[in-house]
Amino acid sequence: MATSSEKAKQLIHLFNNIKPFNEILEELKPEHEILDDVLSPGTISWNAASVSNRRNFIEAKSGIKLNFLRKDTEFSNPEHFKGNIENYIGMTCVPTGIVGPLHVKGTSAHGDFIVPMATTEGALIASYHRGAKATRLCGGITSVCLTEGVQRTPIFIFNSLSEVGTFLQWILENINTFKKIVAETSKHAILDDVRINMEGNQVMLVFEYTTGDASGQNMVTFCTEAVCNYIIANSPEKPQYWYIESNYSGDKKATAVSFSNVRGKKVTAEAIIKKEVAKKILNAEPEDIYRYWKCSSVSTVQSGSIGNQGHFANGLAAIFMACGQDVACVSESFAGITRMDLTENNDLYIAVTLPCLMVGTVGGGTELPTQKECLEIMDCCGSGKARKFAEICGATILAGELSIAAAIASGDFSNAHKIFGRKKK
Numbered sequence: 001m002a003t004s005s006e007k008a009k010q011l012i013h014l015f016n017n018i019k020p021f022n023e024i025l026e027e028l029k030p031e032h033e034i035l036d037d038v039l040s041p042g043t044i045s046w047n048a049a050s051v052s053n054r055r056n057f058i059e060a061k062s063g064i065k066l067n068f069l070r071k072d073t074e075f076s077n078p079e080h081f082k083g084n085i086e087n088y089i090g091m092t093c094v095p096t097g098i099v100g101p102l103h104v105k106g107t108s109a110h111g112d113f114i115v116p117m118a119t120t121e122g123a124l125i126a127s128y129h130r131g132a133k134a135t136r137l138c139g140g141i142t143s144v145c146l147t148e149g150v151q152r153t154p155i156f157i158f159n160s161l162s163e164v165g166t167f168l169q170w171i172l173e174n175i176n177t178f179k180k181i182v183a184e185t186s187k188h189a190i191l192d193d194v195r196i197n198m199e200g201n202q203v204m205l206v207f208e209y210t211t212g213d214a215s216g217q218n219m220v221t222f223c224t225e226a227v228c229n230y231i232i233a234n235s236p237e238k239p240q241y242w243y244i245e246s247n248y249s250g251d252k253k254a255t256a257v258s259f260s261n262v263r264g265k266k267v268t269a270e271a272i273i274k275k276e277v278a279k280k281i282l283n284a285e286p287e288d289i290y291r292y293w294k295c296s297s298v299s300t301v302q303s304g305s306i307g308n309q310g311h312f313a314n315g316l317a318a319i320f321m322a323c324g325q326d327v328a329c330v331s332e333s334f335a336g337i338t339r340m341d342l343t344e345n346n347d348l349y350i351a352v353t354l355p356c357l358m359v360g361t362v363g364g365g366t367e368l369p370t371q372k373e374c375l376e377i378m379d380c381c382g383s384g385k386a387r388k389f390a391e392i393c394g395a396t397i398l399a400g401e402l403s404i405a406a407a408i409a410s411g412d413f414s415n416a417h418k419i420f421g422r423k424k425k
Contacts, residue, residue, distance in 0.1 A: 007147050011146065015107055024107055028105060028106075030142070030272055055070060058098065058377055062376070064377055069373050084368060094118040096118040096374070097116070097119070098125075098129075098377075099114070099115040099117055099125060099399070100112065100114040101136060102140075102392070102396060103135065103141065104141055104142075104392055105140055106144055106391035107144055107145065107387070108145065108385075108387040108388035109388045109389075109391040109392050109395070112136075113392050115128075115319065115396050116319075116322040116323065116377055117318035117319055117396075119321070121314070124318060127403040128399050128400045128403060131399030131402040131403035134403070135395075135398070135399055137277045137281065138271065138274050139271075139272075141269050141270070141395040141398050142271070143391040143395040144269070144394075145267050146265075146268060147265070147266050148262060149210060149261070149262045150209050150210070150211050150219075150358075151209070151220070151249040151261070152207050152209070152221055152244070153204055153245060153247075153248040153249040154207070154224060154228050155202060155203070155204045155246035155248075156203050156204075156239040156241075157202045157241045158202065158203070158237065158239050159201060159240065161201060163237045164201060164202075164237075166237040167203065167236075168196060168198075168203060170237070171205065171231070171235075174234075175194050177230070178191055178227045179191045181227050181230055182226070184226075185223045185226045186223050188212035188214060189211050190210045191207060191209055191223070192208045192210060193206075206248070207220065207224050209223065211360075212362070212386070213362045213382070213383050214364070215329065215358050215359060221245075228244065250263050250356065252329060253332060254306045254332055255306070255335075256306065258306060258307070258356050259307070259335070262356065264329070264332070264358035264359065265354075265359065265386070265390040266353070267354045267357050268394065269391075269394040270350065270351040270352075270398075271349075271350055272343060273286065273402065274347050275347055275348075278347075278348055283406065284406040286342060286346055286347055287346065289340065289348055289406050290342050292405055292408055296310070307335040308338060308339075309334075310401050311400065311401070311404055312400075315397050315400040316333050319393055320359075322370075322371065323374045324367070324368055324371030325358070325359055325364070325366075329358035335354075335356055336354040336397075338350070338351070338405075339351045339353075340405070350398060350402055351398075352394065352397050354393070354397065359389055360386055361375060361382060361383070361385040362382060375389070378392055
């Protein structure tokens with residue numbers, strides 16, 4: 001996905017507000033130091049003592065009291081869930097584990113992070129944890145949130161092309177008015193652009209927003225409705241019909257548009273895995289992992305997949321459930337690319353790109369008790385933290401891609417699921 005020159009300038013300006021851009025670029029350069037593994041909370045175990053140790057470990061390192069994650073009973077006040085669920089009957093508890101410490105070098109996320117993930121799939125946490133360990137021992141993962149935007153795409157149906165022409169001429173003359181309406185409707189939404197897509201006697205308007213630290217689906221719906229009401233009331237050419245969403249925006253679906261336009265946040269991450277670490281931690285040589293990636297990429301093309309990756313949806317769904325995200329947005333967020341290469345020293349280079357990562361740190365389910373605690377563990381709760389959270393998500397996805405590729409390349413994939421993914425009767 002190409003970024004407009006104006007958005008690129010805005011990104012550099014945003015970075016300069018944090019610190020001089022040259023300093024940020026220096027911090028993003030690969031480091032070859034080997035980081036220790038002393039922060040690891042211990043081996044994988046399911047007994048009560050190990051659960052207590054993990055909770056104590058998180059509380060000691062983060063300074064956060066896990067008041068709700070320590071409670072294994074249902075919540076006592078259903079009123080708390082207004083705005084999150086209707087016809088409430090109780091809690092569906094999903095086991096939550098931790099991955100890390102994951103070492104991230106980003107524009108907003110810096111240092112070691114313990115990443116909460118909720119899943120019922122045995123072997124998933126173990127795999128991501130292994131990837132986090134391997135990358136940490138090689139200096140960590142560079143992860144950068146590049147650009148952001150959320151769309152709502154209303155559609156208007158007319159009698160003829162001539163009516164469409166009159167309508168669009170008026171639309172183009174009133175974009176600044178639309179921006180004012182958005183500013184009056186929401187404190188956080190900004191209307192950046194309005195794009196046009198004509199098909200015969202119907203026209204689709206692509207309203208492009210930024211939504212602050214919220215993922216923003218409801219926000220852009222309310223703002224677009226306010227603008228459309230103004231359009232219908234004031235346009236010199238009235239449509240026969242109109243709908244608030246044409247089904248073009250990519251909301252909760254993977255589409256070809258995923259790679260031509262950002263939805264949510266675009267994140268890219270990279271790491272270099274040393275030969276000795278690949279062999280010791282991943283049980284595979286870099287050449288073997290790279291060779292498998294090349295084969296799997298050809299198969300991905302043949303399958304018609306949108307994007308080229310191993311299992312982005314696995315990690316994203318687990319993070320989304322733990323951290324109060326709209327889990328259905330995994331359907332657009334998972335479309336992405338994993339790329340591998342060999343360096344001159346035959347170490348493994350790995351990069352992932354997520355062009356449509358729909359995440360937020362305010363609104364939605366982020367204020368629910370356990371979800372809020374999971375965000376707090378990463379210091380990603382509340383305003384000013386969405387880009388940081390996105391960079392952590394990108395780094396976590398890279399760790400998972402590395403681990404699964406190594407497991408398949410080495411022949412360990414099936415055995416790992418036998419060990420971690422099956423209940424013993």
